[in-house]
Amino acid sequence: xxxxxxxxxxxxxxxxxxxxxxxxxxxxxxxxxxxxxxxxxxxxxxxxxxxxxxxxxxxxxxxxxxxxxxxxxxxxxxxxxxxxxxxxxxxxxxxxxxxxxxxxxxxxxxxxxxxxxxxxxxxxxxxxxxxxxxxxxxxxxxxxxxxxxxxxxxxxxxxxxxxxxxxxxxxxxxxxxxxxxxxxxxxxxxxxxxxxxxxxxxxxxxxxxxxxxxxxxxxxxxxxxxxxxxxxxxxxxxxxxxxxxxxxxxxxxxxxxxxxxxxxxxxxxxxxxxxxxxxxxxxxxxxxxxxxxxxxxxxxxxxxxxxxxxxxxxxxxxxxxxxxxxxxxxxxxxxxxxxxxxxxxxxxxxxxxxxxxxxxxxxx
Numbered sequence: 001x002x003x004x005x006x007x008x009x010x011x012x013x014x015x016x017x018x019x020x021x022x023x024x025x026x027x028x029x030x031x032x033x034x035x036x037x038x039x040x041x042x043x044x045x046x047x048x049x050x051x052x053x054x055x056x057x058x059x060x061x062x063x064x065x066x067x068x069x070x071x072x073x074x075x076x077x078x079x080x081x082x083x084x085x086x087x088x089x090x091x092x093x094x095x096x097x098x099x100x101x102x103x104x105x106x107x108x109x110x111x112x113x114x115x116x117x118x119x120x121x122x123x124x125x126x127x128x129x130x131x132x133x134x135x136x137x138x139x140x141x142x143x144x145x146x147x148x149x150x151x152x153x154x155x156x157x158x159x160x161x162x163x164x165x166x167x168x169x170x171x172x173x174x175x176x177x178x179x180x181x182x183x184x185x186x187x188x189x190x191x192x193x194x195x196x197x198x199x200x201x202x203x204x205x206x207x208x209x210x211x212x213x214x215x216x217x218x219x220x221x222x223x224x225x226x227x228x229x230x231x232x233x234x235x236x237x238x239x240x241x242x243x244x245x246x247x248x249x250x251x252x253x254x255x256x257x258x259x260x261x262x263x264x265x266x267x268x269x270x271x272x273x274x275x276x277x278x279x280x281x282x283x284x285x286x287x288x289x290x291x292x293x294x295x296x297x298x299x300x301x302x303x304x305x306x307x308x309x310x311x312x313x314x315x316x317x318x319x320x321x322x323x324x325x326x327x328x329x330x331x332x333x334x335x336x337x338x339x340x341x342x343x344x345x346x347x348x349x350x351x352x353x354x355x356x357x358x359x360x361x362x363x364x
Contacts, residue, residue, distance in 0.1 A: 008328035009265045009316045010281050012362075017279045021217045022257070024269070024277075028137045029256050031209035032199040033155030033169075037260040038213050040312060041253060042354050044197040044206055053122065053192035054177060057185045058083060058100040061108055067092070067100050068187050070122025072194055073132075074180065075172040078105055078161040079148040082128040084139060087113040089124045103185040104163065104176070112143050131210050147210065155207055169207070214258035214267060214309065218361075222252045225361040234360060241349055248353045257312045264310030271305045318358035 016022045030039040054074045057066040067083060080102045085092040098111045109128075116139065117126050130140030131149040140147060150161035157164045157172055164172045180186040197206045226249040228234045229242060236242045258267060270286040271277045272294055280286035287301050322328055327336040341363060347356060 004326050004329065005316065005319075005323050006265060007281070008319055008323040008326070009311065010268050011328055012319060013265075013268055013311070013315075014279055014281050016216060021221070022214060023217070024212065024214050026210055026212050027215065027254075027256070028134045028208055029211045029213055030197065030199075031153070031207045031211060032202055032204065033151075033153065033207055034202040034204045035199065035261075036153050037201075038209075038211055038256050038258060039199060039201070039206065040256050040314075043200045045200050046195045046197050049194055049196045051192050051194050051196075053190045054180075055122070055187040055189070056103055056127075056180060057187055058103060058125075058127075060095070061099040061101060065094075067095055067098075067111070067125050068123045069125045069127045071127055072192060073129075073173070074176050075157075075164075075169050076129045076132045076150065077102055077127065077176070078157070078163055079129040079131050079150045080105070080107070080109055080127050081130060081140065081145045081148060082109050082143065083111045084114050084117050084126040084128050085111060086115055086117040086119045086124060088115070089117070089119040091119075092124050095125070103180060104183065112139070112145075114139060114142070132208055134208055137208075137210070149210060151207060151209065213256050214269075214307075216255040216257050216315075218252045218255050221361045222249050222357075224364045225249065225357060228360060228364060236352075241352060244349070245352055245357060249357060255312075257315050258307075258309040259312055260308075261310045264313060265316055267307040267309050267311060269307040271307070272299075273303050277307075314354055314358060317355055318362045321359055321363060 013022065030041065030044050032039055051072055053070050053072055056069050056071060056074060056077065058069060059066055069083065083100050085095055095111045096113065099108050100111060101108055116135070117124060128136045128139050128145060130137045130145050130147045132151065148160055150157055151169065152158045155169045157167055159165060164175065177186065198204065199206050226246065229245055236245065268281060269277050269279050270290060272290050274294065276293060278286050278289040278293060280289055283301055286304055287299065290304055291297050291299050319328065321340060321342055325335040325339055326333055327340060345356065
């Protein structure tokens with residue numbers, strides 16, 4: 001992208017960061033084990049698959065009884081840190097206050113209670129793997145559970161897994177089922193239809209993963225963009241896509257805007273030698289801010305390390321109607337006054353949220 005457009009992207013990032021709308025943190029993201037990058041929710045394609053539901057036996061500590069868990073992902077048991085039951089489920093009342101032993105792993109974990117658990121799914125017992133499932137992650141946060149990340153970035157098992165180290169996740173699934181069966185810890189396996197998320201980029205199964213990423217807070221940005229469509233200031237043709245737009249905007253989540261790629265707009269965050277960071281449009285400005293923040297005028301440009309991540313390509317695309325006319329760096333220019341806002345956009349419905357909604361948000 002040319003210099004004007006590139007400067008526009010960086011300027012917007014810095015502005016949003018200063019407003020407190022961009023933040024960096026460890027969150028559960030959609031991870032592409034082939035491209036080795038995080039993906040936004042909109043870059044995940046869900047496909048109906050015919051798989052298996054495996055019923056695994058967790059021995060109740062101090063007894064000969066077992067609690068059975070139904071899961072589609074037995075390869076993640078190495079990351080289990082709790083079992084969860086619904087407090088109103090009479091069939092699992094005997095497990096209240098107990099502890100169980102993770103099969104093969106032999107880790108003792110607590111049985112916790114939460115109304116989140118669907119009493120009609122499987123046996124009503126849920127294995128909780130906070131590092132590898134978004135709902136389990138939220139349970140882990142709520143009950144302060146340990147987090148054990150068992151996967152390398154490429155989808156193989158790491159040292160924390162303890163078993164099957166170096167093996168691919170799907171190879172592990174096949175092997176662990178055999179091992180559980182041999183140990184008498186697999187009660188049964190049933191055919192099960194399930195929606196599985198695939199990367200739009202590589203068409204591989206995504207992995208929910210805790211990762212340090214950059215995010216844009218969307219709730220406040222989305223509201224005026226939703227109002228503009230619901231009030232018919234902006235109209236969709238055919239009108240049925242108005243409801244599609246509304247559904248997306250009312251269920252919007254913070255946008256993971258960082259990507260672990262070697263091309264794109266590099267995130268303008270600079271890390272200080274002794275910790276902390278500054279965000280600036282240029283390296284020169286970053287150095288000035290770093291000196292102010294650290295109180296060390298001896299800092300040099302080479303002492304700072306710029307973030308290696310790039311921005312999601314849609315972070316530049318959403319600015320297109322404005323950046324095209326240099327409306328970000330030079331907002332009152334003649335072309336901007338003449339052409340913006342635009343009157344008509346012809347596009348495909350598949351990018352209503354990827355692009356159209358975000359352009360509306362950026363413009364408002």
